[in-house]
Amino acid sequence: MDSDRYVIDVAGLRRSYAGGFEAVRDISFSVARGELFALLGTNGAGKTSTVELLEGLARPSGGTVRVLGHDPYDERDQVRPRTGVMLQEGGFPSELTVAETVRMWAGCTSGAQPAGEALEAVGLAGRAGVRVKQLSGGEKRRLDLALALLGRPEVLFLDEPTTGLDAEGRRETWELVRALRDGGTTVLLTTHYLEEAEDLADRLAILHEGRIAAEGRVKDVVAAQPSQISFELPEGFFLGDLPPLERLGVQGHETTGRTVRLRTVELQRAATGLLVWAEQAGVELRGLDVRSASLEEAFLHIAREATETAKATEGAAVR
Structure with a gap:
């Protein structure tokens, strides 16, 4: 892999769980430096299972993952300081204030930016003295994002970043993510909001039952429908x-x-x-x-087509 060009490279990736369930089934894709890549799919498609492997939270059952030229699981110390991760749920100590939470996290982050700057970037500067338990769901998502950005990451993983945000908060987050990408940060995004992916992503992959059903530039995936x-x-x-x-x-x-x-x-x-x-x-x-066709229509058509193909394949195997 050319790590100067591709900062994320996935080849033949698999992930199985106890009982033999295979959540990720032989997928391959690459993400270029400075690109925003969206990973889409219905619930259970394998998005989170894939992202956890990219973040180094588990070892793949098969295939390879490279982030910034390194194995994110076996070479975590080479990858983690250069990446930011926003999980679906942060799990913050509820009695700490917003500022205390950021300072605590900064103590575990290499090259952390000042807490005030991180909070200003996500629109939480005015809530610095508020306890985490008093934040709204949308404000907690903004705090999640602030912590992911503390180390000025080269690669940013955003797992459902705007869940719980109102329309204004979602748009503000989009602007922040665009600015990060334009500044050279590579972003891998998972989202259920297809408008979000259509608006932000340079390229995308649509997962269905653990496999990639479609991949490419957003306009090309939409134009094919x-x-x-x-x-x-x-x-x-x-x-x-x-x-x-x-x-x-x-x-x-x-x-x-x-x-x-x-x-x-x-x-x-x-x-x-x-x-x-x-x-x-x-x-x-x-x-x-x-x-004109939209990403939503393309997504639904691809998912429906993939389901019909899988059923036909299973039927042929039974016969």
Whole structure:
């Protein structure tokens, strides 16, 4: 691995638990220096199991992990001082104040920045004297992030960083994460908020049942999914009265009553052809909705497709 270019490199990674359950099944990916990489998946897809291996919290059952050119489990002393970790739950001492918590954590962190700077960065400077037990759920997540940033990490692991935050807090956290990436920090993010991944990530991988179902730049993963055009058929017209759907670049369609939904990867071509037809026919397409594919639609489609493939494979094995 070229550690100057790729600061995270995963090859053939596996993780099994007692009883033989395999949570991570032979996955491989790399994250470039200064890149924000999102790891997505439904509950139980293997996200947290994967991130824990990257953080060096457990030894892989198979395959290799390298972070900054080192094994994060066997060479933890080479990796830990250069990484920041924000877990799903921090578990802070409830009676300490916010400032006391940061100072305590700073005492265990190499090259820690001043507590006030860390709290200012996450919008908690005004809550420094408040006991942790009095913080809201969103404020506790901000404290989690402040501690992850204390050592000015080269690599930052964010596991569901905006859970519990309101819309404003989520946007502020996004701005902070962008600034860190723009400053050269490599970020690996797990999130259930697909809008968050779409907005922040340079590249992503979608996990499904422990395997990577899709990987690539966000725009490429989304572009691989069909866009949609929906409208109501004008009175007196039927589906067959439309121009040939293949000529419009339509890959599939469905109808519900008078409503027609067209799926296409050539949205401009299909929409233009449809509107020209309507103009020439002198009709109005009521309820017209032209919508590009989104990461959410891509995610749902990929997960559904992966499930169907797995079922077909299992069925073939049984026969």
